[in-house]
Amino acid sequence: MNRREAIQRVSILMGGLISAPAMAGIMGEKTNLGPSLNVTAEQEAFLAEVADIIIPTTDTPGAKAAGTEKFIVRVMRDCYKKEDQEKFYAGLAKLDADSKAKFGKSFVGLDTAQKNEMLKQTTVDNKEFFLRMKELTVTGYFTSEIGATKALEYLPIPGRFEGCVPLKPGQKAWAI
Template structure:
C-alpha cells in the first residue's frame, strides 16, 4: 500500500472524505506557489493548543506532542490559496478574541475545561474554521509517527492479509 492509499483509508476511518488540498499536503505536494501568509510564533502556539483540545493527551500523546501544528501550518501554506489562509487564521484569531470576551483572557491562558468549552462553542459559531481545523489536526496527527505508532497499532512489514480477523476487546485499530 502506498502513502496515497493510506491517506484515503485514514480519511474513511475519520468518517468522510478529506479536502483535496489536505490530501495533497499530506503527500508533500505544493499546490500554492503564490505568496502565503507568514505565521507568527504566537499563532503557531495557539494552533498547538487548539489541536491539543481536539486530540488531547490521554493514554497516548496528543496532537501537540505529535507536532500537528507544524503540519497544519505547512499544509495551509503549501496547499491552500491565500483567501482560504486568511479565513483560517481569522477563525483562529476569532477564537482567541472570543476567549478574551467570555473569560477575560486569551485562549492560551484558559484552563482545560474553558478551552474545551471555547472549542465546542466554535463548532457552531465558526463551523468552517472548526471543520478545517479538525480535519488538519486529525490528518496531521494520524500521519505522524506518534499517531501511527502510539494511537494506532502499527505493523511495519505486514504479513498475510486476513480481512476477517476478530479484534480483542480494547485492541487498537490498525495503522494503514
C-alpha cells in the same frame, strides 16, 4: 504501496472524506504556487493549544506531542490559496478574541474546561473554521509517527494478507 498511497486510496474509496488540500498535504505535494501568509511563532503555539484540545493527551500522546501544529502550518501554506489561509487564521484570531471577551484571557491562558467551552462555542459561531481545524488536526495526528504507532496499531512490514481478523477486546484499530 507506501502509507501515503494507502491513505489516498482509502480516502477515495470512502468518498473523499479528506479534502483535496489535506490530501495533497499528506502526499507532500505543494499545490499553492502563489503567495502565502507568514505564520508567527505565537500563531503556531496557539494552533498547538487548539489541536491539543481536539486530541488531548490521555493514555496516548496528544496532538501537541505529535507536532500537529507544524503539519497544519505546512499544509495551509503549501496547499491552500492565500484567501483560504486568511480565512483560517482570521478564525483563529476570532477564537482568541472570543476567549478574551468571555473570560478576560487569551485562549492559551485558559484552563482546560474553559478551552473546551470555547471550542464548543466555535462549533456554532465559526463552524467553517472549526471543521477545517478539526480535519487538519486529525489528519496530521494520525499520519504522524506518534498517531500511527501509539494511538493505532502499526506494522511497518506486514505479514501475509488476512482479510478478516477479529479484534481482541480493547485492541486499537490498525494504522494504514
